[in-house]
Amino acid sequence: MPIETIYTAQIQMLRLLDEEGRLDVALADPLLSDSDVKSLYEQMIVCREFDEAAFKLQRSGRMGTFPQNKGHEAITLGAAKALRKGIDWIVPYYRENPAMFLHGLPMHYVLLHWMGDERGNAIPANLSMSPLGLAIGTQTLHAVGIAWAFKLRKEDRAVLCFFGEGATSTGDFHEAMNFASLLKAPVIFCCMNNQWAISTCCSKQSAAPTFAQRALAYDMPTIRIDGNDLFASYKATKDAIDRARAGNGPSFIEALTYRLGDHTTADDARRYRPADELAAALKLDPMIRTRKYLESKNLWDEVKQSKAIEKAKAIVKDVIAVAEGIEKPTTDQMFDSMFAELPDELQRQKQTLQTDSIGQDPTQVGLQLPGDAARERVL
Amino acid sequence: MPIETIYTAQIQMLRLLDEEGRLDVALADPLLSDSDVKSLYEQMIVCREFDEAAFKLQRSGRMGTFPQNKGHEAITLGAAKALRKGIDWIVPYYRENPAMFLHGLPMHYVLLHWMGDERGNAIPANLSMSPLGLAIGTQTLHAVGIAWAFKLRKEDRAVLCFFGEGATSTGDFHEAMNFASLLKAPVIFCCMNNQWAISTCCSKQSAAPTFAQRALAYDMPTIRIDGNDLFASYKATKDAIDRARAGNGPSFIEALTYRLGDHTTADDARRYRPADELAAALKLDPMIRTRKYLESKNLWDEVKQSKAIEKAKAIVKDVIAVAEGIEKPTTDQMFDSMFAELPDELQRQKQTLQTDSIGQDPTQVGLQLPGDAARERVL
Amino acid sequence: MPKLDLVGAINLALAQEMAADPRIVILGEDVGVNGGVFRVTDGLQKRFGADRVFDSPLSESGIIGTSIGLAMAGMRPVPEIQFEGFLGPAYDQLVNQAARCRSRTRGAFTCPLTVRVPIGGGIHAPELHSDSPEAVYAHTPGLKVVMPSRPYDAKGLLISAIRDPDPVIFFEPKRVYRSIKEEVPEEEYTLPIGKAQVVSEGTDLTLITWGAMVSVCLAALDQMAEETSVELIDLRTIYPVDIETIAKSVSKTGRAVVVHEAPKTGGFGAEISSLIQENCFLHLEAPVQRVTGFDTAMPYYKLEKQYLPDGDRVLRSIRDCLAY
Amino acid sequence: MPKLDLVGAINLALAQEMAADPRIVILGEDVGVNGGVFRVTDGLQKRFGADRVFDSPLSESGIIGTSIGLAMAGMRPVPEIQFEGFLGPAYDQLVNQAARCRSRTRGAFTCPLTVRVPIGGGIHAPELHSDSPEAVYAHTPGLKVVMPSRPYDAKGLLISAIRDPDPVIFFEPKRVYRSIKEEVPEEEYTLPIGKAQVVSEGTDLTLITWGAMVSVCLAALDQMAEETSVELIDLRTIYPVDIETIAKSVSKTGRAVVVHEAPKTGGFGAEISSLIQENCFLHLEAPVQRVTGFDTAMPYYKLEKQYLPDGDRVLRSIRDCLAY
Numbered sequence A, B: 001m002p003i004e005t006i007y008t009a010q011i012q013m014l015r016l017l018d019e020e021g022r023l024d025v026a027l028a029d030p031l032l033s034d035s036d037v038k039s040l041y042e043q044m045i046v047c048r049e050f051d052e053a054a055f056k057l058q059r060s061g062r063m064g065t066f067p068q069n070k071g072h073e074a075i076t077l078g079a080a081k082a083l084r085k086g087i088d089w090i091v092p093y094y095r096e097n098p099a100m101f102l103h104g105l106p107m108h109y110v111l112l113h114w115m116g117d118e119r120g121n122a123i124p125a126n127l128s129m130s131p132l133g134l135a136i137g138t139q140t141l142h143a144v145g146i147a148w149a150f151k152l153r154k155e156d157r158a159v160l161c162f163f164g165e166g167a168t169s170t171g172d173f174h175e176a177m178n179f180a181s182l183l184k185a186p187v188i189f190c191c192m193n194n195q196w197a198i199s200t201c202c203s204k205q206s207a208a209p210t211f212a213q214r215a216l217a218y219d220m221p222t223i224r225i226d227g228n229d230l231f232a233s234y235k236a237t238k239d240a241i242d243r244a245r246a247g248n249g250p251s252f253i254e255a256l257t258y259r260l261g262d263h264t265t266a267d268d269a270r271r272y273r274p275a276d277e278l279a280a281a282l283k284l285d286p287m288i289r290t291r292k293y294l295e296s297k298n299l300w301d302e303v304k305q306s307k308a309i310e311k312a313k314a315i316v317k318d319v320i321a322v323a324e325g326i327e328k329p330t331t332d333q334m335f336d337s338m339f340a341e342l343p344d345e346l347q348r349q350k351q352t353l354q355t356d357s358i359g360q361d362p363t364q365v366g367l368q369l370p371g372d373a374a375r376e377r378v379l
Numbered sequence C, D: 001m002p003k004l005d006l007v008g009a010i011n012l013a014l015a016q017e018m019a020a021d022p023r024i025v026i027l028g029e030d031v032g033v034n035g036g037v038f039r040v041t042d043g044l045q046k047r048f049g050a051d052r053v054f055d056s057p058l059s060e061s062g063i064i065g066t067s068i069g070l071a072m073a074g075m076r077p078v079p080e081i082q083f084e085g086f087l088g089p090a091y092d093q094l095v096n097q098a099a100r101c102r103s104r105t106r107g108a109f110t111c112p113l114t115v116r117v118p119i120g121g122g123i124h125a126p127e128l129h130s131d132s133p134e135a136v137y138a139h140t141p142g143l144k145v146v147m148p149s150r151p152y153d154a155k156g157l158l159i160s161a162i163r164d165p166d167p168v169i170f171f172e173p174k175r176v177y178r179s180i181k182e183e184v185p186e187e188e189y190t191l192p193i194g195k196a197q198v199v200s201e202g203t204d205l206t207l208i209t210w211g212a213m214v215s216v217c218l219a220a221l222d223q224m225a226e227e228t229s230v231e232l233i234d235l236r237t238i239y240p241v242d243i244e245t246i247a248k249s250v251s252k253t254g255r256a257v258v259v260h261e262a263p264k265t266g267g268f269g270a271e272i273s274s275l276i277q278e279n280c281f282l283h284l285e286a287p288v289q290r291v292t293g294f295d296t297a298m299p300y301y302k303l304e305k306q307y308l309p310d311g312d313r314v315l316r317s318i319r320d321c322l323a324y
């Protein structure tokens, strides 16, 4: 054997629902039921409303930086739909609100997070998801660890980890993929390739024609799908979950989609993104073809649409009210959440809100300041 | 296109010289000349002598930890032979002494390094190589940066970066591969898969059947070769160098070889490595088949062999004498190499060899100690 | 003379150095087409080309690691890390590789790179966008650590950093990026790394700080009673720290307060407090005080005002220290 | 009671905790079949299986990052990083993820992991195998940092660390691994994290140190003239630091010397010196002294003896401080 081929691989592209809302029924197996599609579309409308409302909150100075999710509705909902609520886990970064909402996260948590409040990350104990995270790539390793725990405890559960195509350039992503394949961990790596990482287009992120092939390095099952296609998103994820639950380890999914908004409210995509590219992408908006599908089956019409939008606006209005109604966090929360038990120095800092030794020591009194609350407390 | 194949890849295995020393002449193009093979084999003998002598130096307490190179002679020399001395760069880790020696590194530098002396890393300015490094994976990024510099300056030079299969699990390796392919940097990634990373066998390092396929993630030209085969090592590297010099960017080579010794002198491979595996590997020792090849062409015989060994012993004896003859480093060297210009505090530490403020301040004299050289110097 | 903010001053320094030295290469996330998320590298890719202003993949270790290779091969890389919170993935390359390049090769290889990093809180940014890790790098032999507090200093210090033959981390206080505008000479000039500046002279107490806290301290001093005279020192360089200037001042005033954003425990205030004690022990009339961030994670922005030292905390500490 | 060295004591603690708590998982490079390069995990994979003692790929960030996931999901990971020089690649996961897990989720998620890391010089190891980065992690809110100096303490502190509901870095001084053998109770016991130990009482000066330097200081004190009485404190926990014990001692002695291997600038000695000044100012008769590694990269081993604080430097500093 002077020279022989010892390994071959191929990447496939899956799309079930085309731009016109036509479904390839033969291939769409497992298939989303009509009622599922309908409720998922209604969910999309709520999420899109939420997205626009959050944007306005930032613009009007009522919230900090916010990354719009619009464009990601099909992949996030399709993938999340393949999970079992409260059993399988979601490990997000920050552009899959629809998935988290679908699995029960009260919507105001996301607002709280971007309003600069850690309580937005205090996921209710009955939900199986981790909070939003901003350190790109790091969560992929956490997802593997969580899946590993399930495997060690022989629990029939899988983990769905979301990240962007930019995250595939981090060392952590690579280490996570390698660990997952070595451990045969029940984890699905869902790469939402929205073609931009802030101002960096995906061809500057990788020289390879696909991100799906990142998985070939680990001999991991991988596929590229149309991420604006609710059915492909559901099927690819469901197949991967089934593999994971059958003990066949991790899978990778590259979901081709598009970031329809700026990177965040702090960004202005017009600086770097050709207008015609956005125009073309808007035509591929996942909500358009999902609606066309429903209409083609007489499950949707203009009346339903405006009703749904009205309902969504009402929901979002309430969510904002809840988020804005929550009392300001206290400095005590900042200290108390550091350790199960506070060390003495932290206790002192918490009580006096001082770090200088004289200010921290009631026996060393300096000049009194009018209205020196902190000082009065310790005296 | 509901489902279509959008990417295909395959990995090939190349071997030109079999265990019996039979060469596939048709495929061996470019081909090493007889005289090249002869001198490379002589070089192997010198390196193997050096390797054994270094081992004994450690065992007799005359040197610190040392990682034997034996088994790596064919890939390191074959690959290095494809480089142009003083033009193309070698970025090593610690198991490619033969490559560094071939490109002119005075052999005692390597001993100095393992004798705990930084001067072993002070590569002479006329040589194009970086020093040994112990932080696994980190050097792959340095190699890309060096190659990038060549490209930016439009210099016709390439970089050969060596690392083990264990290094492919690091985040840095992944980031280096990605940067290199994006930059089309003239760098060759030579992965010496010696099947062990200390006690971790390569199947615990990656779940994939080859390490060559790590490169598919970046759509980078890649191949697996028999790393005990001098001719395949030379050809694969030469082909990669030619691609790089033609502006076609990086390449990956997985050289299948075996770590014939312990990981280092601090290791005892019998704790984890099956004896029969080693026995089988010893039969594949690259030096055996290289010699058989030469003998089959009547270029080598027992007389030449013993002459070469004698010569090698003499060379190594001198090298050790040189290394052990070098005067101890001074503490001044430790300080002076920190910055181009020493900050005051470092000056003080250098002069007084003290860090406590009283000891550093000649005006604050404490009790005199007999023979307190440092103190006397500043008084 | 043009009036520039911190962003403008740094942008000008980068442009002038790049024009003067073809070895300089800028790399980082979004530094090219977009001109950096803070616009610090705005216009540089247009002017100097995509070869010299490289939009890197999302790879901090890769940015610093390849910069080390560029530097070893004779280039002068000026990488940008988008936020101090993302220095983490590059920590190993910076601390264990770049910082040791010269010493481990006894000078055969050097690593002249300047890592630009926005730092600190106060701009209502999300998590990991408001930290102050300078003490970690000041504890790393082989690295120089610089942090300007104003546009004029930023230009002079950055030019010095880029020309420095050793690795420098150049921290840019985000909070100051747009808040201070001042006259910055058009022509190139350098300010020495390792020299602090006495911002205002005084006789009763020495106030030592750096970065965004300089403005906070200045504002606090404005509210202070006439009769107390405080000497304010802007460190400008964290390592090597200018203890001479500090000691000279404290020997005169006998009292000192150090202010920084980073958590107290193990913060660089501890080093300064120790150095003052070691150098001015017999002059000290009160223990050196540290007004710093708390020993908690930097909170999300709803609490950042409570976390960051402010005028009240600085004034209270000055008064306590004077009354000691 | 069996006499054990540091390796044996830690191995025993690990075995007993694993037997008692099925949530504990060990992962790291070569921790399984090989029992770790220092044999600290020897025999554990045989006894508890490859599921619970996992030979990881060469991936420090992966080791800590997956440990965080395990911890979030209710396990008790005890990862090993082979040498402190290889903590670098895991820095981001440790400092920016593990340490913040509880605070950023306001307690909804916690991260009970214990990272075991050999630390320090003195064993003629190659580069990056002899550093002392404890100050970096002590400056990281959310992490606890422990470093025992002897087998008895190691067992009790490790069991406390493993049972601690928050992340702990457990530094093991390599130099002590085989150098001290002492009686270690067979049964399980805990020692409180955050409490220093007065090793020997004294009245003239307080000597504060930790890890391998404790033995160095003890040996130095043996050579000291009878008439001087030094109180030696073994910190045992770096964060949270036990300032009460230190302040009590220095208030009595009026003089203090801190000894550590890490470089001086920004080392944890600075924090201790500052705390002493802040807590014992009126009792201090001399400036707190720091006997530490120099502000250079840790040299290769031919010079490590000259780099590391030794008995002579400790004694000289004590004498200088007493004579001040």
Ligand SMILES: Cc1ncc(C[n+]2csc(CCOP(=O)(O)OP(=O)(O)O)c2C)c(N)n1
Binding pocket: A095, A134, A135, A136, A137, A163, A164, A165, A166, A167, A168, A194, A196, A197, A198, A259, A263, C029, C058, C060, C082, C086, C089
């Ligand atoms: C480790 C790290 N580096 C840099 C950043 C700054 N940053 C925030 S989002 C982003 C781009 C992420 O792109 P991608 O992964 O494709 O996700 P997308 O925003 O497109 O959904 C960058 C560079 C970060 N958050 N984390």
Ligand SMILES: Cc1ncc(C[n+]2csc(CCOP(=O)(O)OP(=O)(O)O)c2C)c(N)n1
Binding pocket: B095, B134, B135, B136, B137, B163, B164, B165, B166, B167, B168, B194, B196, B197, B198, B259, B263, D029, D058, D060, D082, D086, D089
């Ligand atoms: C970043 C890092 N982690 C861990 C180590 C400890 N270590 C030294 S060599 C080694 C195994 C390296 O294996 P491989 O890359 O296959 O090279 P080989 O020794 O087999 O030639 C390990 C884990 C290290 N040197 N660097």
Ligand SMILES: [Mg+2]
Binding pocket: A164, A165, A166, A192, A193, A194, A195, A196, A197, A198
């Ligand atoms: Mg993206």
Ligand SMILES: [Mg+2]
Binding pocket: B164, B165, B166, B192, B193, B194, B195, B196, B197, B198
């Ligand atoms: Mg190997």
